[in-house]
Every structure is written in structure tokens, then in C-alpha cells.
Amino acid sequence: MARGFDLEIAAGALAESDPALGRWITRIGPIDMPDWHTPFDTVDALARSIAYQQLSGKAAATIVSRVEAAVGRPRLDAAALAGVDDAALRGCGLSANKTLALRDLCRHADAGGVPSARQFARLADVEIIERLIAVRGIGRWTVQMLLIFRLGRPDVLPVDDLAIRKGAAVLDGTAVLPTPKALMARGEAWAPWRTLASVYLWRIAGLSSSPAASTSATARS
Numbered sequence: 048m049a050r051g052f053d054l055e056i057a058a059g060a061l062a063e064s065d066p067a068l069g070r071w072i073t074r075i076g077p078i079d080m081p082d083w084h085t086p087f088d089t090v091d092a093l094a095r096s097i098a099y100q101q102l103s104g105k106a107a108a109t110i111v112s113r114v115e116a117a118v119g120r121p122r123l124d125a126a127a128l129a130g131v132d133d134a135a136l137r138g139c140g141l142s143a144n145k146t147l148a149l150r151d152l153c154r155h156a157d158a159g160g161v162p163s164a165r166q167f168a169r170l171a172d173v174e175i176i177e178r179l180i181a182v183r184g185i186g187r188w189t190v191q192m193l194l195i196f197r198l199g200r201p202d203v204l205p206v207d208d209l210a211i212r213k214g215a216a217v218l219d220g221t222a223v224l225p226t227p228k229a230l231m232a233r234g235e236a237w238a239p240w241r242t243l244a245s246v247y248l249w250r251i252a253g254l255s256s257s258p259a260a261s262t263s264a265t266a267r268s
């Protein structure tokens with residue numbers, strides 16, 4: 048199923064609606080979203096999200112590689128996870144809570160509560176969020192990452208994301224992070240392309256980590 052949207056059109060619309068963001072778009076350049084074109088299994092994607100929660104990327108990758116070895120395949124779908132017991136998952140480094148979350152994810156999948164990549168095409172963003180946050184260990188932010196990076200939905204703004212709030216503060220030349228409510232209001236100017244705006248805000252937050260970049264960002268705002 049086709050996923051994503053025209054990034055060039057979205058970038059042009061964002062630059063026109065928000066000149067300050069437009070200057071950053073010019074500075075950063077075009078964004079690529081390769082995962083939009085890669086097939087995926089929903090359970091596998093969510094299982095990996097659960098494993099990565101509250102861990103460094105390196106530590107989480109080590110645990111995931113152990114789980115892959117334990118199930119005997121690279122895809123952590125419901126069938127694969129059902130083939131190993133809780134002790135084996137704990138032995139891979141997963142916490143008790145994450146092990147319970149994976150089991151609940153599989154239960155929801157077996158009951159038809161976890162949409163496939165094809166089924167997502169028939170669901171609105173809010174429906175996807177409501178269905179997936181019913182799974183233990185899956186919160187709104189995790190589903191929003193799926194909407195942005197896997198499904199390529201065009202109008203997602205994760206207002207609770209700290210890096211996005213930092214990027215918005217740099218964009219507007221303020222040292223005070225916007226509240227989620229304020230960021231939601233600020234983001235109205237970026238609709239219906241808030242997904243791409245979010246990706247640029249992440250990049251802005253990363254670039255602003257150096258003093259020179261922060262000074263430059265303030266001067267441009």
C-alpha cells in the first residue's frame with residue numbers, strides 16, 4: 048500500500064505559511080523518509096518500540112538482537128514471540144514490564160486488535176491511536192512515531208515530545224519551551240503538513256545543541 052506524501056510540496060507550503068520555519072528548511076535541506084517505502088509488520092514495529100523504551104539505542108539494539116536470536120528469526124511478529132517463554136525474554140534483557148507488554152501486544156494481535164499495514168489505509172489517525180494505546184506499554188507518542196515514520200501520515204504533531212518543543216523554542220527565539228497546549232496552537236500554522244514540520248523541529252533541536260547554532264537560530268527568527 049502506498050504510504051507518505053509529497054515532501055517537496057509540503058516543504059514549500061510550510062515555508063510559505065511560516066517564513067521562520069522556511070529559513071530553517073532552506074538551511075537544513077530536503078528530508079528523506081526511507082521507511083515509508085519499506086514493508087513492515089505492525090507487531091514487529093511495536094515490539095521494537097517497547098524494547099527501546101527508556102534505554103539507550105545501543106543497549107536496546109543489543110537486547111533486540113538477543114530476542115531475534117531467541118525466536119530464531121529477524122521479525123518479532125506475534126507467531127515468533129509466542130514461540131518463546133517469558134523466562135527466555137527476560138534472559139534477553141527485557142524487564143518484567145516489557146515482557147508483559149509484549150504478551151499483551153500479542154494477545155491484541157491474535158484478537159484482531161492490531162491492524163496490519165494494509166488495514167491502516169482504512170483507518171484515520173485518531174482511530175489508530177485509540178486502538179493501539181489499548182495495548183499495555185503503548186502510549187500516544189509511540190503510536191505517533193508509527194504514524195510519522197512508518198505510515199507517512201501528513202498531519203501529526205507530537206506536542207509532548209521534548210525535542211520537538213526544544214526545536215519550537217529555537218524556531219521562535221525563546222529560551223522557554225512551549226507547553227504542549229501552546230505548541231498545538233502554534234502548530235496550526237503548519238497544518239496540514241505538521242508531520243514534516245515535526246521532523247524539521249527535531250532537526251532544529253539537534254542543530255541547536257551547539258552554542259553557535261543556537262545563536263544563529265535566534266538571529267534568524
